[in-house]
Amino acid sequence: MKAIANGAAFAAGLVLAVLALPAGAHAFLHHADPRVGSTVAHSPAQVTLQFTEKLEPAFSTLKVLDAAGKEVDAHDLKVEGVSMRVTIPSPLDPGKYRVQWRALSVDTHVTDGEFTFEVGR
């Protein structure tokens, strides 16, 4: 009986220890700079996206498009750990810009999405 009680206490301890572990996260957009849907006063020099999980550089993409759908970034995507970024070679005119992304996480899940930001006058 004592062995069973000890075993149960041990198992309960293990379960509690496991439940106390930090929770995991995955490759969804965590935050962006410029922020999603924001209006910025000046043209950003780069667009940076932070994700909730490590990314694979190989099949991840990030594009910044103007209102006419023309790509305005420098096609120089850099993927490092959980973040990806492109630089903006020449200052953006005031207006709305669309950011399109596709993220491949290291556990092989593909996620994608888009958002806009605005450069103010």
Add this chain to the structure above:
Amino acid sequence: MEAALTLVRAVHFAAVIVLFGQFAYAYAVAPDGRMPPRFRAVAAASLGIAIVSSIAWLFLEASHMSGLAMGAAWQAGAVGTVLTQTHFGNVCVVRLVVALVAAGAVFAMDSGRSPVARALGALAALFILASLAACGHAAAGSGAQGAIRLTADAFHLAAAGAWLGALVPFAALLARSTNAAGDLARAHGAARRFSTLGAASVVAIVFTGIINARYTVQTLAALTGSRYGIELLVKIAIFVAILAIAALNRWRLTPRVATTLAGPAALRALRLNTMLEIALGFAIVAIVGNLGITMPPAHH
């Protein structure tokens, strides 16, 4: 695409489990400590299926990752990119190399009389199985958290594979056993040792399973409120059913197998139960084939 990936993954997991089970059986269950009869044929078939399904899995992932149809992905060189530039592809290469090492070891083994080749084969088979952890959701973590998840998943796979994999040659032993006293005694001994292996596996499976679920599911609401959660619940329900059968085998049937009077009937029941456990075990493997590509609720 999803159906194909599920199928290929399930077939791959099953083949790798059957391969590892041959070794687990020899070390922990076999009455004579030897590899099961027809080991070479089983190992060759399971290794062949494991390698072919691994390559099919790679092609499907190349299509999935690149967002291109299979033919277009091949033409665009996506398969090479996956192999050389992604975590999944790198793991795939290492696992294929180790599969070839396992094949060499199996070839070098001579009905269990070459302990070094056997140990090498067992380690290679264990690696091919446990490294599947690096192909799934557990690969996503980083730092200490990532290490915990990977380790837990690797142990989960090894424990489940030892149990389910060894069940196959164990069932074959029971099928070969006649009602002669010598056969019954041998079956009894093997059943006892199998129960010990099973008990150790259950402890490891439950503990590491809780760790994995803690990361992929996180809340109880997510368990019933997502497809991933429901598939996991079905998996756990089948596991509980296997546990019930295993308990019946351990405490009711196994002690009777050794007795002259009740032995033959107990052996028949044990045979049937073992087949049922194998069927349920591989049903779990089929679910695992899909779970690995289903978005866990923790991702939302």
